[in-house]
Amino acid sequence: MIEIRGLTKRYGDVTAVDGLSFDVRPGVVTGFLGPNGAGKTSTMRMILGLDRPTSGSATIGGRRYADLPTPLREVGALLDAHAVHPYRSAGKHLLALARGNGIGRRRVDEVLGLVGLADVAGRRPGGFSLGMKQRLGIAAALLGDPGVVLLDEPVNGLDPEGIRWIRSLTRDLASEGRTVLLSSHLMSEMALTADHLVVVGRGRLLADTGLDAFVRSAARETVVVRTPGARPLAALLEEAGATVRPGAGDELLVTGVSGATVGDVAGAHGIVLHELTPQRASLEEAYLELTGGSADFASAGARPATPAETQATTASMTTSGAAR
Numbered sequence: 001m002i003e004i005r006g007l008t009k010r011y012g013d014v015t016a017v018d019g020l021s022f023d024v025r026p027g028v029v030t031g032f033l034g035p036n037g038a039g040k041t042s043t044m045r046m047i048l049g050l051d052r053p054t055s056g057s058a059t060i061g062g063r064r065y066a067d068l069p070t071p072l073r074e075v076g077a078l079l080d081a082h083a084v085h086p087y088r089s090a091g092k093h094l095l096a097l098a099r100g101n102g103i104g105r106r107r108v109d110e111v112l113g114l115v116g117l118a119d120v121a122g123r124r125p126g127g128f129s130l131g132m133k134q135r136l137g138i139a140a141a142l143l144g145d146p147g148v149v150l151l152d153e154p155v156n157g158l159d160p161e162g163i164r165w166i167r168s169l170t171r172d173l174a175s176e177g178r179t180v181l182l183s184s185h186l187m188s189e190m191a192l193t194a195d196h197l198v199v200v201g202r203g204r205l206l207a208d209t210g211l212d213a214f215v216r217s218a219a220r221e222t223v224v225v226r227t228p229g230a231r232p233l234a235a236l237l238e239e240a241g242a243t244v245r246p247g248a249g250d251e252l253l254v255t256g257v258s259g260a261t262v263g264d265v266a267g268a269h270g271i272v273l274h275e276l277t278p279q280r281a282s283l284e285e286a287y288l289e290l291t292g293g294s295a296d297f298a299s300a301g302a303r304p305a306t307p308a309e310t311q312a313t314t315a316s317m318t319t320s321g322a323a324r
């Protein structure tokens with residue numbers, strides 16, 4: 001279990017991490033999600049004792065990383081896949097790491113097999129593809145058979161096969177009871193991999209919730225209605241608690257009530273409907289809405305959420321979210 005309490009990191013004027021508190025529990029994959037510059041890497045570096053918090057704490061099983069007696073056997077991490085010796089063969093790189101930590105040669109062969117690099121163990125990582133470097137970095141992370149695994153953006157730059165591999169590896173690690181924290185800026189990836197989500201923006205916690213709860217909160221339905229009786233129907237729906245906005249052409253966009261309710265209200269008052277289409281916001285849209293106001297570099301066309309929207313979404317999504 002990783003416990004983050006009031007974790008804050010300032011680099012000069014920049015507050016990279018701003019009073020973060022959350023737990024990462026064993027047995028599930030926790031997705032650490034946020035736009036570029038949200039503070040994910042800084043948080044992971046503090047968990048690993050590579051940076052000192054300005055205030056607050058990050059502990060693993062109740063201890064700071066620096067106080068762990070055998071860190072490599074307790075925590076494995078992949079922060080930067082390029083950070084390997086380019087001229088030492090993959091096998092020798094792992095062997096040197098193993099020897100320095102009292103780990104035997106057999107484990108080196110095991111992890112090489114586990115990540116699918118057994119055949120290229122004699123080759124230098126300088127010539128490896130990004131995917132192979134990621135696999136080597138993961139092999140190094142797993143060398144000590146650690147109970148806690150941290151992977152920073154492990155799918156970045158990988159092809160679909162590599163992405164599938166990371167996904168099944170992390171799920172396997174969690175099902176073995178390990179604590180797995182996986183960072184990404186891609187909601188689509190986390191939706192397929194994570195059980196639990198910790199969403200950050202500008203160093204602050206935006207959501208700490210089970211994936212299922214996030215999906216349910218995201219699924220805010222808009223009902224598209226076309227009817228010759230737009231004016232009376234809009235009035236009746238508003239009476240029933242709906243919010244009604246004009247859409248394209250003669251459409252009405254109805255939120256706050258279900259498609260069935262719209263149909264029932266129209267039927268009860270003899271109003272003819274030409275169209276009744278419930279539409280759900282995608283997970284990606286919900287994530288963008290949640291983080292939009294906090295993106296460092298919002299891309300053209302991505303509408304940042306208004307403060308009121310962000311507040312409302314945060315309030316509904318910041319739940320304790322029991323681990324499955």
Ligand SMILES: Nc1ncnc2c1ncn2[C@@H]1O[C@H](COP(=O)(O)OP(=O)(O)OP(=O)(O)O)[C@@H](O)[C@H]1O
Nearest residue numbers: 011014016034035036037038039040041042043185
């Ligand atoms: N060593 C540093 N010195 C100064 N500023 C830093 C340093 N490390 C990070 N930052 C700043 O802190 C903020 C958070 O960066 P961080 O890398 O933790 O975010 P991130 O969520 O991991 O982003 P990305 O997805 O782009 O990797 C950014 O504004 C970044 O520029």
